[in-house]
Amino acid sequence: MVVNRPKVNNQYNLLAKVYSKQLEIYLPRTFISKFKSKSQISRVVTEKWAKENLFCPNCGNKIVPYPANTKVYDFYCSKCPERFQLKSSGKAFSKSILGAEYKTTLRSLRVGRHPSLILLHYDRDNMLIKNISILHRACITASCLRPRKPLSPSARRHGWQGCLYLVDQIPKLGLISIVNDGRVASKNQVIQRWQAARKFLEVPFAKRGWLADLLTCIDQLYTTFTLYDVYQFEDKLAELYPSNRNVKPKIRQQLQQLRDLGIIEFLQPGIYRRLHE
Numbered sequence: 001m002v003v004n005r006p007k008v009n010n011q012y013n014l015l016a017k018v019y020s021k022q023l024e025i026y027l028p029r030t031f032i033s034k035f036k037s038k039s040q041i042s043r044v045v046t047e048k049w050a051k052e053n054l055f056c057p058n059c060g061n062k063i064v065p066y067p068a069n070t071k072v073y074d075f076y077c078s079k080c081p082e083r084f085q086l087k088s089s090g091k092a093f094s095k096s097i098l099g100a101e102y103k104t105t106l107r108s109l110r111v112g113r114h115p116s117l118i119l120l121h122y123d124r125d126n127m128l129i130k131n132i133s134i135l136h137r138a139c140i141t142a143s144c145l146r147p148r149k150p151l152s153p154s155a156r157r158h159g160w161q162g163c164l165y166l167v168d169q170i171p172k173l174g175l176i177s178i179v180n181d182g183r184v185a186s187k188n189q190v191i192q193r194w195q196a197a198r199k200f201l202e203v204p205f206a207k208r209g210w211l212a213d214l215l216t217c218i219d220q221l222y223t224t225f226t227l228y229d230v231y232q233f234e235d236k237l238a239e240l241y242p243s244n245r246n247v248k249p250k251i252r253q254q255l256q257q258l259r260d261l262g263i264i265e266f267l268q269p270g271i272y273r274r275l276h277e
């Protein structure tokens with residue numbers, strides 16, 4: 001395919017050198033003229049780029065697009081059962097990302113049918129990829145899904161209720177970076193990080209929220225931390241789970257679970273270490 005390369009400024013020339021050996025960073029421009037609206041261009045161009053350049057983070061094989069107009073899913077893996085939804089934006093992603101209908105999303109998470117989300121941020125002027133992360137479906141729990149206000153009675157779809165993914169309430173383990181401001185992770189790094197996040201799937205969905213919320217607290221600590229450091233989050237966790245009156249014992253039990261999953265290790269009694277950054 002002939003890619004019509006745009007003129008880019010020095011910053012991007014530098015960036016392009018970093019990327020070029022590992023990943024194609026230019027979005028295809030050759031067929032943009034066929035489409036009119038910005039959102040249409042964004043969708044078509046980024047889908048084409050993802051199809052040609054991204055790989056399945058679970059097994060490293062090719063990802064394949066679903067037929068146009070397929071709901072929820074944009075890509076599936078050619079070799080394993082993983083499925084993905086592509087979210088593209090000309091702006092950096094904020095802490096909350098718009099999701100679909102709330103109850104449908106929650107149900108799809110509960111039954112394990114929710115796709116992982118590919119978050120692709122690109123520079124619209126230069127048609128360059130800036131950041132790509134994958135939000136692992138295992139780490140999207142009920143806690144990080146916020147229902148929005150139902151649409152008003154005057155709206156065409158009145159009563160319809162959307163949701164937001166609260167990215168800052170997802171443990172770092174679940175957000176796997178492929179490109180981060182010019183740094184490209186190797187395929188092996190991506191697959192390793194994916195497998196670490198995947199361990200959350202071993203925990204039933206109803207219990208995954210507590211574990212993810214605790215790990216999000218632990219993310220704020222140094223790599224090596226103590227039980228008393230974790231107890232600092234007792235009030236926050238008690239607020240999230242008002243029916244749980246024994247937060248400290250629950251914290252200790254969840255630390256054991258994180259250890260059993262290989263996400264943290266116990267160094268000495270009351271001293272722990274995160275195994276993944």
Ligand SMILES: [Zn+2]
Nearest residue numbers: 056059077080
């Ligand atoms: Zn795969």
